[in-house]
Amino acid sequence: MFDERAALQLRLEQMKDAEERLIREIQKERAFIFKRLRELDKEENSNKAEQVEQLHFLESFNAYLEAPDDSNEQENLESSKSRRARPSRRSKTTKMRDTAIRILKEQPTPIRGIDLKRAIEEQTGFQIANMTTFMNTISKADSKIIKIGRGLYTYDEDRLASETIILGTDENNQAMGSEQ
Incomplete structure (x- = not known):
């Protein structure tokens, strides 16, 4: 008897097969395009430095570009999934963090978070x-970045990392210090 569960399982299998076929077709087309680009680069051969750089780029993708064999279909599909790498965000984050610290150091008074955000985005070009x-992330990296209040940030080079800030007057801070 053919019930709904069996129909759904059959449809899932059909979808999986269709996905695998589509991936193979895209890989074949990509391989063809890169192969043609290599041929065009060889024909031009105008600038040696550019050609070497482009060939180096293309060669690094050779393993990924080759279409999977019918015998190793599943292995190639799995290995191509594992080869996909995300671009590193480290340089972007580092640049933004350094810019934030520099801006905070230049400010003698606390700066509003929105103003700091605009300045960082303007200088780095990243959103x-x-x-x-x-700010919480970069505060972990540099304990001298202090959030004074709601949306107010400053950089205090003299401050100890373990010191507690209490909003209000200095008398409150002294009173708290004497109670402990």
Whole structure:
């Protein structure tokens, strides 16, 4: 008897097969395009430095570009998934962090988070999706970055990392210090 569960399982199998065929077709087309680009580069041969750089780029993708064999279909599909690498965000984050620290050091008074965000985005060209998360992350890297209040940040080179800030007057800070 053919029930709904069997129909759904059959459809999942059909979808999986269709996905695998589509991936193979895309890989074959990509391989053809890169092969043609290599041929065009060889024909031009105008600038040796550019040609070497482009060939180096193309050669690094040779293993990925080759279409999978029918015998090793599943292995190639799995290995191509594992080969996909994400671009490194480290340089972007480092640049943004260094810019934030520099801006905070230049400011003698606390700066609003929105103003700091605009300045960082202007100078680096990168967007900050969540300023609070960004500032919390870089505060872990540099304990001298202090969040004074709601959305106010400063850089205090003299401050100890373990010191607690209490908003208000200095008398509150002294009173808290004497109670401990």
